[in-house]
Amino acid sequence: MVPGADEATQQFLEEINKWTTQHGVSPLSWNAAVKFLMARKFDVYRAIELFHSYRDTRLKEGIVKLKPHEEPLRSELLSGKFIILNVRDPSGASIALFTAKLHQPNKTLQHVVLQALFYLLDQAIESFETQRNGLVFIYDMAGSAYTNFEYDLSKKILHLLKGAFPARLKKVFIVGAPVWFRFPYSVLSLILKEKLRERVQMVKTHELKQHLPRDCLPEHLGGAMKLDHSSWNKQFLTSPNGRTNSLDELITGFPRDEVSIHVPGLEGMTVEELLDHVNTVQKRGIYEEYEDIRRETPPGTFNCSLQPYNQQKNRYGDVLCLDQTRVKLKSLNHDERTDYINASFMDGYKQKNAYIGTQGPLEKTYNDFWRMVWEQHVLVIVMTTRIDESGRKKCGQYWPLDQNTRGNYGLISVKSLAVESFKHYNKTTLEIQNVESHERRQVIHFQYLSWPDYGVPSSATALIDFRSAVRQQQGLSIQSLGNRWKGHPGGPPIVVHCSAGIGRTGTLCTLDICLSQLEDVGTLNIYQTVRRMRTQRAFSIQTPDQYYFCYTAIIEHAQRKNLLSAHH
Incomplete structure (x- = not known):
């Protein structure tokens, strides 16, 4: 054993077994820990990263309980x-x-x-x-x-x-x-x-x-x-059960669908560590980190988005949604060709399907968009684009703009009840009604106005304050439902869209997840968050600038809230 190997193993086990306790998985044995550490020359942090990568890969590829005596x-x-x-x-x-x-x-x-x-x-x-x-x-x-x-x-x-x-x-x-x-x-x-x-x-x-x-x-x-x-x-x-593998204990007992939910991992950083990381690797290093993520191929297929009858429903031919996470609409008249919308479920911090990431609706998809809002019981819609930018159409005008006007979108009728204008965003209270059942619901529509396409907001503070307003509204809307809402305490999915539904949408969701984790446990990890998000809404965060902005926005927020110690 190398010098200090015992201390490294001790440190590794303490960290990992905090995690296993939290997830109800049996604790890791000393011998299993040594395997991960030896593979990374007893560098504890790299061994921890390897442990999570090993576990994630096994879960993602369905390698959960290996039964060598059973087919196939x-x-x-x-x-x-x-x-x-x-x-x-x-x-x-x-x-x-x-x-x-x-x-x-x-x-x-x-x-x-x-x-x-x-x-x-x-x-x-x-x-x-x-x-x-x-x-x-x-x-x-x-x-x-x-x-x-x-x-x-x-x-x-x-x-x-x-x-x-x-x-x-x-x-x-x-x-x-x-x-x-x-x-x-x-x-x-x-x-x-x-x-x-x-x-x-x-x-x-x-x-x-x-x-x-x-x-x-x-x-x-x-x-x-x-x-x-x-x-x-x-x-x-030869042995009756095959030899049991000491690493299987990591996988069993972990629910299959939990793998994509953002939970605090051991790779979490405090804001001080985040700032040190950015200062050490500089902008170029953060860009390289993004390049690493960008090279990974999405883990799934795009068959539904590529069907000829669905292609016209995509705003951009190269922005498709994964079959594995797409939002399926209820088919109309048993026609399966009516269940498609370019929208993906995305997990949030400790919450499955916390968001629906989607493109800016096209005129031909307004009805589908409102059907999705209705079927998924959406309370809040967040739009991070203007209708037109630099003379180009970025999104359709899919909701009635003026107070007391109404728009009809297939099965859903939408009335604008109130419009409030703030410095960086507009907030519209909408009443939506199902024309068949006559049931009415209230939906709040936020439109953020200070975010250039492909670019990043000039003020991180304004965007983070906007995120707080959205979060607060989601909380109030859930409260107003009282015991009619039986799902996750975080409420139904928040619809987030820009034009393509990946750049600004991915950036805002990343900030929301990382800030939620920071508020909860004092750590965050942008790299892991974005990697995980892209397994659900492919290609989320479109440019290295947007990725770098996630870092600088959180640092700016930490400085404003005095979360950094004096020597930083």
């Missing part, structure tokens, strides 16, 4: 597609081999392949020697065809090895890559962090012997080992 995982393990060799390289590292030609994407689901990968890697790192000396990964593409290749799966495997598994990755050898792999590889290498890029090497089959001794390699890769794929992994399936 058993067949996947016995296919020999992925094996841990029973020899080590000269440095003592474990050698893992993935044989691409054995993978048939049309027969095996990605998450089953990833389950097998996790299961076998977990077994490999049970060994202290592997924890200490790391892992060499051979991606064997020899003899594989294009039909064996899944770009998305390769990306997930690399992501897993690079930052979501507690093993030190020494080298990745991509062996015998066919000519067609050049292009996917050039795209893949773009998403790799520099440190990992140096460790990934493409080699011809006969060149592998220059990197690893022959007795570490199977015959078909120029080595001396006889390999029988079908019997190889049976060793892991």
